[in-house]
Amino acid sequence: INEVAHRRALEYYLRLKARGPVHAKVADSIFPPERPIRVRLAKAQRLCSTIGGPEMPSDATALQLARRVHFNTTPPGCLKADAPEKDKKMHTMRRVQRFSYFDYQVWMDGSVVLDVASGAGALAYPKDGLREKVVLGAGSLACRYRVGCAAMEAWLKRLPGAIEVSKTHGTRLVAFADSLLLLMLSAGPAGVEGAMLRGVWDIILRIVRVRVSVNFQFVFSHCGVPRNEAPDKAAEQGNAKPQSYPAWVTDIVAGVGRQARNEMCRPFGEGRMPRTHRSVLLDHVRPLPKHSKLDRLGESLLAQFRTGTSKHFGWLRRVLARQTDQLGVQMVQHAGRFE
Structure with missing residues (x-):
């Protein structure tokens, strides 16, 4: 079977399983246990506990609230990835200082060991108060893109309880990230694809409902900014925590795809196949x-x-x-x- 068609069929099967018991029976009838899709999934099933819930469509009110969320995905100083570290640090610090008067600053990062463990870390710096820290294991099948979603989702869930009722009016929040997550979220709640991004958007819209303005800013990673290095260390601590975070469909498909590629490359590594590259x-x-x-x-x-x-x-x-x-x-x- 074609590898692309294989992944699409696997994703279709998992999405049916995640929608409820009725759809799960339909999925089992379409893909019996002897199909190669089920065989590959069984090898990866031990690495994940549960599949994430179904995706919920966004209504018109949610789309109006999304206009209050701002995204800035341009690199600081319009620098490229191969720019000197000194310039990256200088322009990143300038961008951070522009939001020093915000009520909350959130920094997120992730650490991944493919098919073994992953950790997500998020640190919140209130303008008046003590620093808050979130560390969790994001799942053994996770990729770095999914870990960023887990870190953002974990801290945003705690934000409504951390904000006092008297301060809900005019509260400003800025989140700094160094991953592709911001670019994907900027498509809006109706334009994003996948349960992981929709789940993050649902939490963002809950925060916006209590009149909290949210601003996402892209920053360079590992350029010497102290507040950027702290969540990286927290994410490494998450690798040692239990990997009980629910797995997403996209994550399982990526894990099965890695297993398929490893099986194809193993004969070459053992010298049983001629190398013709x-x-x-x-x-x-x-x-x-x-x-x-x-x-x-x-x-x-x-x-x-x-x-x-x-x-x-x-x-x-x-x-x-x-x-x-x-x-x-x-x-x-x-x-x-x-x-």
Whole structure:
């Protein structure tokens, strides 16, 4: 079966199972136990306890409340990922200082050991009060993207109880994150896909209902900002905690996909399958532009892949200049006249 179709069928089966007992019976009838989807799922079932609940659609009131939530996904100072750490720290500190007058500052991070354990950490810094800390195990099948959702969801659930009733009017909250989560959440409650993002949006809308303005800001990670390093240490502590967090459908599908890829790559690692990749045939040699010359063996190997001997190892394509093309067209026209 095609790998893409395999993952889609597995995701469809898990979504039916998560919608209730009636849909679970339908899923079991469509996918009997002898199907390869159920076999792969059984291998990953021991790593997760329960599947997350069904997705609830958002009403018109929720969409109106979502307009009060602000997202800033641009990097501080419009820097790139390969910018110097000194510049990253300077521009990140400038962005953080702009929100120093907010009532709450939340920092989140995650730590992942694939198929083993994961931890989520979130720290809240009230303007007047003591720091609050949340540490939990986010599941053994988790990816870093899901851990960010778990960290944000865990702390946002505690926020309504932490805010006093007399301070619900005009309370301002800013959350700093360094993951793709903010970019995915910026699509809005009606545009996000997956139960994990919808669950986070449901909690955000509950907070906005009590007149709390929420602002999400993207910051660089591991650039020397003290408040950014603290949740990273808290997330590492979460790896040692019980991994009892409910698994999401997307997470289980990703875990089964990793198992399938590992099964395919195991024969190559054990030397039972011939290695035919171009980099292996060339003995892992990738000539740089300054050293683009190849020997006879290298040229013959490249010829097997229908590639040229250029410095970029690109596909060999015959590109004609415009003047040459025009000249050829004129010659054909003249030949037609003489005929």
